[in-house]
Amino acid sequence: NAGVTQTPKFQVLKTGQSMTLQCAQDMNHEYMSWYRQDPGMGLRLIHYSVGAGITDQGEVPNGYNVSRSTTEDFPLRLLSAAPSQTSVYFCASSFQRNTEAFFGQGTRLTVV
Amino acid sequence: KQEVTQIPAALSVPEGENLVLNCSFTDSAIYNLQWFRQDPGKGLTSLLLIQSSQREQTSGRLNASLDKSSGRSTLYIAASQPGDSATYLCAPCTGTASKLTFGTGTRLQVTL
Numbered sequence: 001n002a003g004v005t006q007t008p009k010f011q012v013l014k015t016g017q018s019m020t021l022q023c024a025q026d027m028n029h030e031y032m033s034w035y036r037q038d039p040g041m042g043l044r045l046i047h048y049s050v051g052a053g054i055t056d057q058g059e060v061p062n063g064y065n066v067s068r069s070t071t072e073d074f075p076l077r078l079l080s081a082a083p084s085q086t087s088v089y090f091c092a093s094s095f096q097r098n099t100e101a102f103f104g105q106g107t108r109l110t111v112v
Numbered sequence: 113k114q115e116v117t118q119i120p121a122a123l124s125v126p127e128g129e130n131l132v133l134n135c136s137f138t139d140s141a142i143y144n145l146q147w148f149r150q151d152p153g154k155g156l157t158s159l160l161l162i163q164s165s166q167r168e169q170t171s172g173r174l175n176a177s178l179d180k181s182s183g184r185s186t187l188y189i190a191a192s193q194p195g196d197s198a199t200y201l202c203a204p205c206t207g208t209a210s211k212l213t214f215g216t217g218t219r220l221q222v223t224l
Contacts, residue, residue, distance in 0.1 A: 048209055090156065099161075103148070105154060
């Protein structure tokens with residue numbers, strides 16, 4: 001099993017550009033989520049989904065959009081990138097909410 | 113709001129030592145607590161998950177305990193090895209979002 005796969009691994013954007021971070025899992029997990037990790041801070045929840053067609057906001061949702069059209073995929077969209085969005089982004093999945101979470105390898109994003 | 117503190121922030125021990133990593137959290141209404149390791153530039157690897165009804169969970173040389181009422185968890189690593197060098201993160205799971213709240217972790221170095 002590939003587990004949770006994130007692409008790309010690295011990305012540099014200019015301020016104002018948009019992009020989509022991809023996340024896919026092959027474990028038939030219902031629950032998926034996005035976190036960002038910044039130096040000196042713990043990971044913070046951006047958005048989450050409890051199943052296909054259902055998404056909700058986490059702790060720091062501003063500037064990000066998500067959708068969940070399939071069980072496998074949960075892309076994160078940056079609408080208009082800002083330097084404050086420079087971070088490492090992690091996607092996670094679990095069989096259901098409140099079960100063991102599995103994380104992808106992360107996407108390191110730099111906005112200049 | 114859940115807050116997580118991990119002590120110590122950094123730890124260096126010689127190979128073979130047994131060690132304890134501490135995690136405290138402010139909101140005891142948790143579903144479970146998960147311990148992860150993170151290698152530099154990598155994603156999070158799940159080590160152990162303790163349900164709120166459990167007191168301990170073991171996997172190989174790792175043993176995690178949970179005292180939900182006092183908001184504490186410990187990760188015990190027996191007979192440490194250089195390959196254990198990593199940052200260890202604890203994350204209690206709370207709320208309708210099944211949000212994992214992370215501290216900044218304990219950075220462990222095991223020397224030869």
